[in-house]
Amino acid sequence: MEKNFIERLMEDVSQKSSRVLVGLDPVIESMPESFVRPILREKGNNNEGCAEAIWIFNKKLIEGLADIAVAFKPQIAFYEAYGIAGMQAYSRTLKAIREHGILAIGDIKRGDIGSTAEAYATGHLGHGSEFEADAVTVNPYLGIDSIRPFLKYVDQNGKGLFVLAKTSNSSSSEFQDLDTIDQKCSTNIKLYQRVSAKISEWGKNSISGNYSSVGAVVGATHPSTLSELRKMYPHIPFLIPGYGAQGATAKDIIHGFDSNGHGAIVNSSRGIIFAGGKDTSNFVSDARIAAIKMRDEIENALKG
């Protein structure tokens, strides 16, 4: 039988000695002038031209970072912003990642009632669908109804899932950190802790080796939360956003890993793909330098 998501991820982490998840969050205004201008001139300064630039930009990054990135994570919002042509670029990007034999995580954060969640799951994890990824991110606010259709693809098709627990943004405290009352014991439990407990439960049927194919999104900007959840839920793999451009460093994220250096992948998007700024003449080589630096910072922090 083919390997499932978490088995592939663990294997790729070992083979590449990398925990770097490269976010493909393209923004035309942040791309190098010398790259983007000729494309827009030829294809038009409109959604079609922008989508073409995004696609070529991503393609070059996927090829250039294939040996360093343990997976790529296109954030679908940055493609939806460019309409139909943008969605075509999203589809082509996912296909290119997977054709390179690299895991593609669709950062879609969907969450809806059962019948609707089924449609989302089909669209984003269904075999041969145009937006098919190896794993996707989802939002827990609607509870298990919104998660179950995705779990079917985890259990039956070897896909992966990352459920938002504690996000990297500053207003994540607004609801996720609320103390909720536990009827069973005297201590109170924060909302993100309760969500994490459910994630552990939702993923208990899909554990291979030490980890489940159902993971949690926990922001790099909350080191103590990473540490706490790592101890409490040894089987939940973490997708850790917030490295680099959002301010977190290697020291912040090491607590998300187990003593073998497993159990998490760390995302950086802007910090890698736009590393060379708008004036660079070689954004791929700049991105490589940034990605290698990040990879080595994490490896060294884990050894230290």
Place this chain on the structure above:
Amino acid sequence: MEKNFIERLMEDVSQKSSRVLVGLDPVIESMPESFVRPILREKGNNNEGCAEAIWIFNKKLIEGLADIAVAFKPQIAFYEAYGIAGMQAYSRTLKAIREHGILAIGDIKRGDIGSTAEAYATGHLGHGSEFEADAVTVNPYLGIDSIRPFLKYVDQNGKGLFVLAKTSNSSSSEFQDLDTIDQKCSTNIKLYQRVSAKISEWGKNSISGNYSSVGAVVGATHPSTLSELRKMYPHIPFLIPGYGAQGATAKDIIHGFDSNGHGAIVNSSRGIIFAGGKDTSNFVSDARIAAIKMRDEIENALKG
């Protein structure tokens, strides 16, 4: 100055004497055989053929229900499920609704960190964007960071927003009903109540007449919640899903309205658009009958 979202909605409710929000949630397998078969035969039994069927299905419903539906709400998941062609059908559906002078609510339930939420807001509320709607639904789990970019379009471009508070599905209780601890007073507050308080705050700058352009999604399946939130937040308009196929009736939703019969719109999707079943030869007329029945049930319940 042009009317903003809530002004248009209130006016349309009065003019049409209708609170019916028709959900355009197309599923090929649920469409009438005699309608869908010829299209798939001609265009292909694939995403392109399905998207063509969806588009024609929606177009006929928009034309046929224009005088009864106070707004239409395409649920984007059912379009994403058909890939790029599906997204094209979504775009064409939104355009057709708006060209008929009817409000289009994009049911997208997006929620992400600031920079990403900005991309979503641009894509779904930006002027002239291919997925432009008059209002969209959003998910509150990430807090104000994820809402702020949408509020900009509410304040500056007259758009509307409906934030999930208490959803219609059964597992909405899992997190939304959790008791959270209030530091200020002795009573505990449920998560959805706290979210509702924030929605009220987020919408306080966009009140026209009695209501804000920032509303809440509150399921018809929770009548006492509707009643409670209506009393507590007189300025929040409600988008009430769960009528019909999900089991709620007119008696369940009247508590979501104020004493003048204002302040809410009620969604039914499958119960209207698939009212005639798979064997009907005229789904538009079946949908009209179902929509008129629903409109009148609500009007009568409000009078009674």
